[in-house]
Amino acid sequence: xxxxxxxxxxxxxxxxxLNKVSISVPxxxxxxxxxxxxxxxxxxxxxxxxxxxxxxxxxLLEGRPSRAEDVYRIGYLPEERGLYKKMKVGEQAxxxxxxxxxxxxxxxxxxxxxxxxxxxxxxxNRKVEELSKGMQQKVQFISTVIHNPDxxxxxxxxxxxxxxxxxxxxxxxxxxxEEGKTIILSTHNMESVEALCDNIALIHQSEVxxxxxxxxxxxxxxxxxxxxxxxxxxxxxxHPSFTLLSKEPYHEFIDLRIRKAEGITSNELAKxxxxxxxxxxxxxxxxxxxDVFIRTVTKEAHS
Amino acid sequence: xxxxxxxxxREYITRVRKKxxxxxxxxxxxxxxxxxxxxxxLSTLNDGEVKRxxxxxxxxxxxxxxxxxxxxxxxxxxEEQRADAETKVGTELFAILHITGDLSQDQGTVSLTxxxxxxxxxxxxxxxxxxxxxxxxxLDQLSASGEVESEAIxxxxxxxxxxxxxxxxTLRMEGDGSVTESSTEVATIIGMVFTILxxxxxLMYGNMVMQAVxxxxxTRIVEVMVSSVKPVNxxxxxxxxxxxxxxxxxxxxxILAGGLFSLLSFLVVSPEQVASMSSGMGGMADMSxxxxxxxxxxxxxxxxxxxxxxxxxILFFLLFFIGGYVLxxxxxxxxxxxxDSEEDTSQFLTPITLLIMFAFFAGFYSVNNPDGPLAFWxxxxxxxxxxxxxxxxxxxxPLWEKILSLLLLYGTFILxxxxxxKIYRVGILMYGKKxxxxxxxxxxxxK
Numbered sequence: 064x065x066x067x068x069x070x071x072x073x074x075x076x077x078x079x080x081l082n083k084v085s086i087s088v089p090x091x092x093x094x095x096x097x098x099x100x101x102x103x104x105x106x107x108x109x110x111x112x113x114x115x116x117x118x119x120x121x122x123l124l125e126g127r128p129s130r131a132e133d134v135y136r137i138g139y140l141p142e143e144r145g146l147y148k149k150m151k152v153g154e155q156a157x158x159x160x161x162x163x164x165x166x167x168x169x170x171x172x173x174x175x176x177x178x179x180x181x182x183x184x185x186x187x188n189r190k191v192e193e194l195s196k197g198m199q200q201k202v203q204f205i206s207t208v209i210h211n212p213d214x215x216x217x218x219x220x221x222x223x224x225x226x227x228x229x230x231x232x233x234x235x236x237x238x239x240x241e242e243g244k245t246i247i248l249s250t251h252n253m254e255s256v257e258a259l260c261d262n263i264a265l266i267h268q269s270e271v272x273x274x275x276x277x278x279x280x281x282x283x284x285x286x287x288x289x290x291x292x293x294x295x296x297x298x299x300x301x302h303p304s305f306t307l308l309s310k311e312p313y314h315e316f317i318d319l320r321i322r323k324a325e326g327i328t329s330n331e332l333a334k335x336x337x338x339x340x341x342x343x344x345x346x347x348x349x350x351x352x353x354d355v356f357i358r359t360v361t362k363e364a365h366s
Numbered sequence: 367x368x369x370x371x372x373x374x375x376r377e378y379i380t381r382v383r384k385k386x387x388x389x390x391x392x393x394x395x396x397x398x399x400x401x402x403x404x405x406x407x408l409s410t411l412n413d414g415e416v417k418r419x420x421x422x423x424x425x426x427x428x429x430x431x432x433x434x435x436x437x438x439x440x441x442x443x444x445e446e447q448r449a450d451a452e453t454k455v456g457t458e459l460f461a462i463l464h465i466t467g468d469l470s471q472d473q474g475t476v477s478l479t480x481x482x483x484x485x486x487x488x489x490x491x492x493x494x495x496x497x498x499x500x501x502x503x504x505l506d507q508l509s510a511s512g513e514v515e516s517e518a519i520x521x522x523x524x525x526x527x528x529x530x531x532x533x534x535x536t537l538r539m540e541g542d543g544s545v546t547e548s549s550t551e552v553a554t555i556i557g558m559v560f561t562i563l564x565x566x567x568x569l570m571y572g573n574m575v576m577q578a579v580x581x582x583x584x585t586r587i588v589e590v591m592v593s594s595v596k597p598v599n600x601x602x603x604x605x606x607x608x609x610x611x612x613x614x615x616x617x618x619x620x621i622l623a624g625g626l627f628s629l630l631s632f633l634v635v636s637p638e639q640v641a642s643m644s645s646g647m648g649g650m651a652d653m654s655x656x657x658x659x660x661x662x663x664x665x666x667x668x669x670x671x672x673x674x675x676x677x678x679x680i681l682f683f684l685l686f687f688i689g690g691y692v693l694x695x696x697x698x699x700x701x702x703x704x705x706d707s708e709e710d711t712s713q714f715l716t717p718i719t720l721l722i723m724f725a726f727f728a729g730f731y732s733v734n735n736p737d738g739p740l741a742f743w744x745x746x747x748x749x750x751x752x753x754x755x756x757x758x759x760x761x762x763x764p765l766w767e768k769i770l771s772l773l774l775l776y777g778t779f780i781l782x783x784x785x786x787x788k789i790y791r792v793g794i795l796m797y798g799k800k801x802x803x804x805x806x807x808x809x810x811x812x813k
Contacts, residue, residue, distance in 0.1 A: 076808050114592045114795070115812070139593035143797075145585035150380065158376055162369050162594045203590065 064126070065090035065245045066111070066214060071120035073106055080106040082269040083120070088247060088262070093240055095260035095277070096249040097352075099360055102266040104249050105142065108216055111247070112139045124214075135164040140207040142218035142249070146191045146199055153187035159206035170209065177205045181231070196223045204232060208239065215239060216247045221255060233259065253353040263352075265359055273359050277352065284355045287323040288348040289332065292316050294341040305332060316343060370599045377578065377607025382614060391615050395622045417460035417488070420451045424466050427503075431495055432463075438488055456481025461488075469496060470503035501526060553760040554733050556674060560683050560756040561729040563616070567687065568694045568752070569722060571612045575695040576711065578604050579702035579794070588794045597791040605695045605783075612691065613684075620680075674760055682759050682768060689775040690752025693782055694722070700786035700806075703793030710800045725750030729757045736761040746771050748778035785810060 066088040073081040081103045088094040098104050109115045111122055113134055122129045124136075146155055153174070160170035178184045181201050191199060200223050208215065217236070221229045236259060240246055248259060256263060256277070263280065265273035273280060288308065298310055298317055304327040308320040323332050329347065336342060350358075381387055416436075420443040423429035432440040440463075443451055451462055461480030469475060478484055478492065502523075509519045582588040582600075591600055701714035728750055732741035736758045744754040751771045759768070792809035793801075801809075 075812070076805060109795070112593050114597075134594055137593070139590075141586070141589035141593065143586040143589050145587040145590070147380075147581075147587055148585060158372065159590065159594075161372050162591070164594075206590070 067123040069121050069123065071110055071117045073110065073117050079269050084266065084271050086264045086271060086274060088245055090245050091240065091243045092261040093246045093248055093259045095256045095263035096247055097256065097263055097356060098266035103269045104266055105218065108218060108249065112137055112216065135210065136212050137214045137216065138207040138210065138212035139216045140203060140218060140220055144203050146202060148192040149190060151188055151190055152202055155191060156202060156206055160209040163210035165210050173209050177209060181205065197225060197228055200224055214245050218249045221250065221252055253351060253356060256352045265356065267360050280355060281349050284350045284358065285347060286350060289321050289323060289345065290348060291319040291321065291336055291345050292343040294343060300339060302335060304335060369595045370603050373595060373600055373603025374607040377604050378610050381608065381611045391618050395619055418458065419461045419463055420459050421463045422448055425468055428465055428496060428499055431499055438491065455479060463492060469500050470507065556760045557733060557757040561753055564687055564690055564756055565722065565726045565753050567612050568690050571608055571691060572694040572698045574608050575605055576698040576702040578608065579699045580708060583703065583794055597794060598787045601699055601787055601790050605692060605699065609691055679759055683756060685772055686752040686755055689772065689779055693748065693779040696783040696786035700789045703790040704801050704806055706797060721749050725753040729754045732757045746774060748775045751775050
């Protein structure tokens with residue numbers, strides 16, 4: 064395990080921000096940190112990046128407690144991010160790179176590489192206040208990754224980007240993962256979670272309510288809905304092992320959505336249908352992460 | 367390079383490079399000189415017009431004594447022309463001086479009527495002329511009465527004509543029994559200059575620190591910064607960087623002032639220059655309330671300036687400047703970190719500003735009595751000591767007072783900056799509701 068938090072607790076004056084939060088992030092993977100607003104994600108990130116200290120619990124990096132100098136191995140792009148408006152883009156990027164432990168020469172060399180990669184060399188001597196928000200985001204992204212950190216933490220990295228630039232950032236993240244970096248991604252954009260994340264943790268009301276591989280979680284949260292396409296135009300079977308959700312004719316076929324009853328296996332359900340109808344296709348619906356998110360959060364709210 | 371150095375460097379360089387800083391630093395001394403001397407110079411300017419004053423003297427004793435000057439022309443006018451003269455007041459005539467009786471008998475028999483407020487200068491000219499005559503008249507009457515020997519009266523007249531003038535040499539007894547020449551006037555001016563400098567710098571640079579903290583918070587750069595810089599380093603870097611900007615500005619002003627001073631002292635060396643300078647100064651000063659100071663000859667001023675222990679004054683100035691600046695800058699930074707916008711700072715800043723104002727006025731009044739209780743206590747209490755102490759140091763005060771004051775100041779500033787750093791650390795990452803003092807107090811306990 065590359066990064067772990069163990070029973071992290073953080074209490075503020077009026078509320079408990081994190082209650083015994085434990086997460087495990089394997090090396091070289093993208094880890095999605097999900098949760099509604101105010102769930103405690105930012106607080107957890109701030110504890111991992113050593114901006115604040117936990118009241119109890121610990122953060123382990125490569126199995127040992129994290130140390131002050133570990134911040135140089137972390138690149139953090141906060142959700143609320145800004146730049147000094149009056150500074151020139153190049154100077155500012157140099158400053159941030161040096162703050163992250165690079166020497167002047169290294170910082171300059173790396174900056175040149177990144178500025179070329181993002182095709183923003185022409186901005187080097189412009190003041191930040193002259194740039195659009197998306198342009199500033201690129202500069203911030205560069206300053207997050209410039210010092211070649213092992214651990215990258217992106218908090219809502221796609222907000223403020225147009226689709227083209229969002230794609231550029233997404234590809235950069237995948238490239239960084241290829242290079243063996245570990246990435247923590249905190250976002251509300253569930254499509255990007257499905258596209259990018261290997262593992263996730265869902266934090267709700269200061270606690271981890273769901274954690275694991277994205278595939279496993281989606282699998283576990285299968286709502287037991289099956290889609291069948293049958294030959295013919297009649298389907299009138301009624302049986303206690305399923306409920307019919309919808310029935311739509313499609314050319315010479317009929318499309319069904321069926322919810323399986325509790326205690327019945329998929330095979331038993333399939334056999335029931337296969338025995339009576341000619342089946343063209345059959346599959347089970349996997350829930351989107353969006354579904355999982357909403358179901359978990361609302362279920363928690365009700366219980 | 368460590369992050370603290372980088373932060374200091376950035377804070378310093380971005381500010382010193384600003385055009386506004388360069389212009390202000392170079393122009394301020396010129397501006398100060400201009401602001402001080404321009405009004406003085408303007409007040410000496412004649413409006414070029416000769417003011418005519420009609421003198422109606424029913425006694426005929428006083429009118430011939432009023433001699434016309436470049437500016438004022440006295441014209442003796444008979445009582446019968448009075449009505450005619452009155453119609454001309456404000457046009458051809460500037461004023462009418464009306465004397466109806468013997469002033470040695472009744473002092474209230476003289477009046478000056480003018481269209482505009484009559485200048486102080488004119489009143490003084492008339493008053494002194496009349497006073498001299500009345501004194502003579504009274505002596506004449508006394509001698510005529512035969513009650514006093516005429517010999518004695520002669521001597522009194524002589525004494526009065528001599529107008530004995532006293533130049534009081536002020537000396538100061540040091541603790542070791544040695545006596546040094548001191549000049550209260552020069553010490554006063556130097557004390558005030560340093561006090562105003564400290565006051566100005568604490569307000570100006572304290573505010574700059576506040577703006578810098580607010581800017582980082584408002585642009586949200588602080589979130590990016592704290593991931594690689596410890597908040598306490600960010601705070602220290604800011605206070606030190608901006609403080610260095612202040613010291614740079616002071617140093618440049620010091621060099622400019624030193625240059626100006628050496629230029630003046632060079633001019634003073636040549637005698638004819640001395641004469642013209644002193645008369646120039648004297649002439650200007652007469653017009654103003656600075657008369658007492660201007661009365662000292664230039665050479666004396668120069669000697670007094672040199673007699674001040676500059677090394678000591680500047681050393682203590684720097685020590686008190688640093689202490690006072692860091693103390694107030696920490697407070698400013700602390701409150702700025704807790705709020706989201708400038709508008710929200712006023713609630714916290716008003717008491718601080720009042721405190722600084724109080725210190726400034728305490729310093730102002732301490733000039734009159736640099737060893738009085740107000741001066742003594744205000745120069746020990748840390749929040750006012752940097753400002754008030756600078757008034758007292760040129761007058762020479764015991765070393766233990768200075769050391770005690772510095773110890774108290776530095777002790778307080780360490781305490782306050784620890785508190786400020788704790789609050790700042792939490793405050794810069796808190797958005798939304800403006801916290802109460804109680805909540806800020808709670809922040810101190812956060813890990």
